[in-house]
Amino acid sequence: MQAMQQPRSPGKPGQQTALINRFTRWIPQSNLLWFCLAWLLIILLWEFGSWMEWLNPQILPPPSQTLPYALSGNISIGFGQQKTGLLEATTITLARVGTGMLAGLLVASCLAVTAIELPVLRRLILPIVQSLAPIAPVAWIPFTIAVIGIGGQAAIFIVFMAVLGTMSLSLIAALDDIPAEYLKIARSLGTSRIRMWWHIRLPAIVPGAMTAIRMSFFGAWMAVLAGEMAGINSGLGYMIIMAQQMYNMKLVMIGILAIGFIGFAVDRLLLLAGARLLQWTR
Amino acid sequence: MDTVNNMSQATTYPADNTTSSTTGARLVFSNIRKSFSDTVSVEADSLIIESGSLTVLLGRSGCGKTTLLNLAAGLDFPDQGSVSYDNQILQGPAPSTTLIFQTRNLFPWMTAEENVAFPLRNQGMAKTEALEHARQYLKQVGLESFAGHKPAQLSGGMRQRIALARTIATKPRLLLLDEPFSALDMQTRRMMQRYLLDVWKNSGVTILMITHDLHEALMLADRIALMASSPTGHIADILDIKLERPRDPEDPAFRTVQQQLDRFLEHETLLAEHDPTLESANQQA
Ligand SMILES: Nc1ncnc2c1ncn2[C@@H]1O[C@H](COP(=O)(O)OP(=O)(O)OP(=O)(O)O)[C@@H](O)[C@H]1O
Ligand SMILES: [Mg+2]
Numbered sequence: 001m002q003a004m005q006q007p008r009s010p011g012k013p014g015q016q017t018a019l020i021n022r023f024t025r026w027i028p029q030s031n032l033l034w035f036c037l038a039w040l041l042i043i044l045l046w047e048f049g050s051w052m053e054w055l056n057p058q059i060l061p062p063p064s065q066t067l068p069y070a071l072s073g074n075i076s077i078g079f080g081q082q083k084t085g086l087l088e089a090t091t092i093t094l095a096r097v098g099t100g101m102l103a104g105l106l107v108a109s110c111l112a113v114t115a116i117e118l119p120v121l122r123r124l125i126l127p128i129v130q131s132l133a134p135i136a137p138v139a140w141i142p143f144t145i146a147v148i149g150i151g152g153q154a155a156i157f158i159v160f161m162a163v164l165g166t167m168s169l170s171l172i173a174a175l176d177d178i179p180a181e182y183l184k185i186a187r188s189l190g191t192s193r194i195r196m197w198w199h200i201r202l203p204a205i206v207p208g209a210m211t212a213i214r215m216s217f218f219g220a221w222m223a224v225l226a227g228e229m230a231g232i233n234s235g236l237g238y239m240i241i242m243a244q245q246m247y248n249m250k251l252v253m254i255g256i257l258a259i260g261f262i263g264f265a266v267d268r269l270l271l272l273a274g275a276r277l278l279q280w281t282r
Numbered sequence: 283m284d285t286v287n288n289m290s291q292a293t294t295y296p297a298d299n300t301t302s303s304t305t306g307a308r309l310v311f312s313n314i315r316k317s318f319s320d321t322v323s324v325e326a327d328s329l330i331i332e333s334g335s336l337t338v339l340l341g342r343s344g345c346g347k348t349t350l351l352n353l354a355a356g357l358d359f360p361d362q363g364s365v366s367y368d369n370q371i372l373q374g375p376a377p378s379t380t381l382i383f384q385t386r387n388l389f390p391w392m393t394a395e396e397n398v399a400f401p402l403r404n405q406g407m408a409k410t411e412a413l414e415h416a417r418q419y420l421k422q423v424g425l426e427s428f429a430g431h432k433p434a435q436l437s438g439g440m441r442q443r444i445a446l447a448r449t450i451a452t453k454p455r456l457l458l459l460d461e462p463f464s465a466l467d468m469q470t471r472r473m474m475q476r477y478l479l480d481v482w483k484n485s486g487v488t489i490l491m492i493t494h495d496l497h498e499a500l501m502l503a504d505r506i507a508l509m510a511s512s513p514t515g516h517i518a519d520i521l522d523i524k525l526e527r528p529r530d531p532e533d534p535a536f537r538t539v540q541q542q543l544d545r546f547l548e549h550e551t552l553l554a555e556h557d558p559t560l561e562s563a564n565q566q567a
Contacts, residue, residue: 181383181386181387182389184381185381185386186389187375188355188381189380189400189452190404190405191404192404195403199392200389204391206391282390282391282434
């Protein structure tokens with residue numbers, strides 16, 4: 001009872017908020033700053049852990065060794081034909097994700113258009129994509145390697161299968177969610193089928209489609225790396241496995257950091273692109 | 283924007299192509315039954331909407347006004363009976379018909395001028411020409427300076443005016459309005475009513491309009507179809523409103539009709555309150 005009544009005593013609440021305000025005023029709002037701060041903290045803890053010998057430097061080399069190596073610019077692993085560098089590996093993996101996602105988006109768009117235009121086929125398409133969507137992207141790896149092999153096409157195919165189900169479902173859902181008024185008005189204004197898709201439905205689903213692309217990127221990113229670790233013979237995931245087999249733990253760590261950093265950066269880029277598109281269409 | 287200024291622009295309507303009146307469509311609803319579930323249905327035994335008339339559907343929420351409008355637009359079809367448009371039974375979207383809703387009339391991804399140009403582009407007009415025309419139509423509703431704005435940057439009243447400008451551009455024979463001014467404040471609503479009357483007078487279009495607002499109905503309508511919701515949605519009465527135009531709410535004759543209508547609506551409310559189906563619903567709530 002006492003405690004309940006205390007804040008009501010005159011003056012106190014005002015003083016408290018003033019105090020809080022004085023603190024929060026010194027907290028910077030820049031996201032980038034907080035991002036750097038968080039990473040600085042992780043790196044410091046990691047270095048401290050190695051220094052205290054909590055972490056075995058053979059397995060987890062400290063940042064004071066890893067970072068100079070990462071920045072030295074001539075990171076590579078393997079010999080002869082198998083030789084692969086960080087930059088090259090990253091480019092290969094990103095290209096695979098991009099190609100696979102584009103192909104997925106293309107096929108998903110065709111499925112979505114068919115589902116909307118032909119209600120009979122919608123009944124066939126929906127169960128197929130609904131069964132595809134919940135399959136974990138990595139589940140396609142053994143099948144793909146057995147059927148397609150361990151080349152680049154296999155990686156692209158894994159990405160494609162990873163995104164096809166979810167992308168189709170989200171596109172169909174976004175199309176179903178278009179407010180009926182827009183479609184009714186467009187129809188009464190004598191809009192042809194093609195113009196209906198191009199000028200009404202497409203701009204109307206931009207926000208939904210951008211979210212779908214962002215969401216499926218994570219699945220695609222994880223699937224392609226897992227595929228490269230499981231046997232596909234190039235790319236970032238492959239580089240990490242090679243490094244591990246040659247006991248180059250510094251490179252393993254750098255690979256992991258690269259995965260996290262690139263994943264984050266691409267997600268941010270997609271978010272930015274989405275905001276741009278939205279601004280343009282609203 | 284100065285609304286009074288715009289109004290004066292609207293009353294000095296330019297005598298251009300919009301005045302070349304096309305004849306309005308004639309609509310006949312006969313023996314309509316439309317149900318959505320076992321309990322909900324709408325009936326209209328006989329409602330004739332003459333060419334060039336302005337008919338208002340008035341009734342409480344849920345009595346089936348929007349349903350009838352969708353049937354008139356040929357966007358939905360009755361289970362029984364038919365809607366004919368100039369003696370032809372509607373089997374698809376009604377020809378030269380424009381819809382205006384309470385909101386979402388403009389496509390938010392197009393600018394004001396692109397919205398107005400859109401139906402012209404549908405008809406195959408070249409882009410620059412369509413935009414040129416669009417700006418002319420925007421001028422008629424006093425919004426040419428907002429041609430490049432997106433709907434999100436405009437007020438609700440401006441958006442409805444642009445929808446009206448687009449309607450003028452399409453030169454429809456039938457104009458269907460579903461509570462077009464309900465989201466607007468009183469002054470803007472009055473202004474929009476006058477705009478609508480201008481469009482109607484200058485074009486000869488047939489108008490079917492839904493409203494909840496008794497005053498609005500009396501200011502605009504040739505005929506008022508009163509809808510009731512029990513036992514099912516149906517047209518309870520059709521009144522010819524023979525008041526002189528321009529109408530004046532202070533006119534005793536206006537007031538008399540208003541009182542009559544008021545009494546009807548009150549009666550309809552009382553009926554609904556004693557409706558056993560609604561009563562059980564009330565008890566549950
Ligand atoms: N697509 C639909 N599916 C199921 N029920 C519907 C559908 N459209 C309308 N109804 C029902 O039909 C009845 C009439 O609906 P309608 O929208 O025509 O009413 P209204 O008179 O326009 O009401 P309001 O004034 O609230 O807009 C309502 O009970 C509604 O729930
Ligand atoms: Mg309605």
